[in-house]
Amino acid sequence: MSEAxxxxxxxxxxxxxxxxxxxxxxxxVYRQTKGVVASECGYIGGHVDHPTYxxxxxxxTGHAEAVKVTFDQDIIDADTILDMLFASHDPTSLNRQGADVGPQYRSALFxxxxxxxxLFADAIERHQQFWSEPIVTTIEENQPWWPAEQEHQNFYQRNPSWGYCQVVINPKLANVRKHYSAWLR
Known part of the structure; x- marks a missing residue:
């Protein structure tokens, strides 16, 4: 179904x-957020057409792992969507999140x-006060979006007891719950 x-x-x-x-x-995070009608994992920002995982x-390839999140602005606003992003990763860490290392794991907005x-520039400025190190989140040029393979869609919901979900995703969800519980289903 199209956005329209x-x-x-x-x-x-x-x-x-x-x-x-x-x-x-x-x-x-976004699949548990009130007002989000679609969340899709994919690749953006690279130089290879139809990249694979x-x-x-x-x-x-130059791509970043990213999420295309579609939400109803009558329920949740874009600032809150971005606030949840900044609560669920370290935007001061260049090309890595924990043990995930490389430019594909960069903090980036498209x-x-x-x-x-x-909106993105304002969000970065708004969140800098919460970090002692400079935010390295990039605002990149519009690039083609390539949906990730089906096995990456809704991964957490399908594999909640998998080690990565327990050790990496659960703490991120806990931080979002701590600050944004009113927005979660």
Whole structure:
């Protein structure tokens, strides 16, 4: 279903593309967020068409793991969506999140419009006060979006007892719950 079709059914929809390390983590957060009507893991920002997970994990394609999150602005605003991103990863860590190392795990925002670009710049500025180190989140040029393979979609929900989910995703979800529980289902 297209964003226009979803909008007719679900109100005033907006889509943001955000990268905060492993896309499984961000996808797990957004799939539990009130007002989010779609969350899709994918690849963006690289120079290879139709990249595969195996290709991007080498760090050689230039892609970032990212999430395309579509939400109903009548329920949740874009600032809260971005606040949840900053609560669920370390935006001061260059090209890594914990043990996930490489440019594919960079903290990056991918504006689809000038409005998005300003929204992203404001979010970075708003969150810098919470970090002692400079935020290294990049705002990158619009690039083609490549959906990740099906096994990466809704990974956390399908594999909650898997080690990575327990050790990496659960603490990130706990931090989001601590600060944004009113927004979670």
């Amino acid at each position: 079709e979803l909008s007719q059914e679900n109100g005033d929809l907006k889509t943001l593309i955000v990268g905060g390390g492993c896309f499984w983590c961000q996808d797990a 195996e290709q991007i994990t080498t760090g050689q 504006p689809q419009s000038d409005e998005d670009r300003q």
